[in-house]
Amino acid sequence: MAIYFTADTHFGHTNIIKYCNRPFKSCEEMDEILYNNWSSTVQNSDEIYHLGDVIFGQNLNNAKKYISKISTLSGKKFLIPGNHDPKYIHLLQDAFTLVHEIHTINAQIHATRQFFVLCHYPMLTWQGIFRGVRQLFGHVHGLIAPNKKRCDVGVDVWSYTPVRLETLLAYMDSLPDMEIPDQRTSLTEEE
Numbered sequence: 001m002a003i004y005f006t007a008d009t010h011f012g013h014t015n016i017i018k019y020c021n022r023p024f025k026s027c028e029e030m031d032e033i034l035y036n037n038w039s040s041t042v043q044n045s046d047e048i049y050h051l052g053d054v055i056f057g058q059n060l061n062n063a064k065k066y067i068s069k070i071s072t073l074s075g076k077k078f079l080i081p082g083n084h085d086p087k088y089i090h091l092l093q094d095a096f097t098l099v100h101e102i103h104t105i106n107a108q109i110h111a112t113r114q115f116f117v118l119c120h121y122p123m124l125t126w127q128g129i130f131r132g133v134r135q136l137f138g139h140v141h142g143l144i145a146p147n148k149k150r151c152d153v154g155v156d157v158w159s160y161t162p163v164r165l166e167t168l169l170a171y172m173d174s175l176p177d178m179e180i181p182d183q184r185t186s187l188t189e190e191e
Contacts, residue, residue, distance in 0.1 A: 004162035007138025008154035013056035052082020052120030082120040149178040
């Protein structure tokens with residue numbers, strides 16, 4: 001079993017091609033490539049965490065069609081909803097095993113435990129940051145530079161394909177460390 005991550009698929013969102021300079025001629029081509037990349041990468045025994053913005057701008061009937069197709073994609077699917085997902089969260093819950101706004105996972109990587117906080121949005125700080133917990137996010141479509149502690153797992157960053165945990169970790173380990181704000185300020189009597 002492998003663990004994969006993805007975000008910001010925006011299935012059905014024609015304008016995302018223009019907004020994010022995606023290399024597709026049409027929404028149908030984009031959707032088909034996203035489906036095919038997922039299917040050829042993730043096996044049924046794998047886990048895949050989608051960090052939000054699954055579909056966008058669909059009427060109820062189209063949303064049902066997209067979510068039905070997502071249900072058939074391989075892997076045990078977990079959703080960390082994004083800002084575009086609440087409209088159809090009741091339908092998305094049927095396509096995903098688990099739905100959480102923020103979720104922490106721990107994974108065994110080469111005889112060590114690695115913890116990750118998953119959220120659609122990038123965070124400046126999070127629980128466990130000083131103990132090696134890393135954060136994975138979407139939402140920004142590659143506009144925030146990654147570092148050792150946090151990384152965008154969106155399709156715009158990872159060639160429109162889910163990224164495997166080991167690949168992601170090796171990439172993050174090669175990056176510079178994150179500057180963390182000093183949270184240990186002393187209080188004066190006036191405060």
